[in-house]
Amino acid sequence: MAKETLRSAKLRLEFNVGLGEDGKAKIKSKTLSKLNKDADVDAIKSTAGKIGKLLSTPIVKTYKITESEITE
Template sequence: MAQALLTGTKLRLVFQVGMDEEGKPIMKSKTFSNVKKDSTTDQLFQAAIAISGLTNDMLNNLERNDTSEILAE
């Protein structure tokens, strides 16, 4: 049986920075590495709201990206 060992967590914020000529939204993202692996969803959400308050762009999406190492027992 194999086990997954959580090795890292990243927080990715996606912002809408404007509209193109066809009226489609233009998106840009910012990824923060070295996020505490035991951070809760609510803590990450609060951090994202605080960070987005420092910019004029609208926060469109928030993602948590976990990385795991698969180990054989």
């Protein structure tokens, strides 16, 4: 039977930085590469909100990106 081992996690935040010339929302992203792989989802959401407030930029989406190793 296969086994999955979680190796690492990253946090990717997408910010709304206003409107472009075409009138559509401009989205920029920032990836933080050293996220605690066992971090609670509520803690991640709270931290993302605090980062958004610190930058005075609304967070559009928050992603937790994980890297796993699958072995037999």
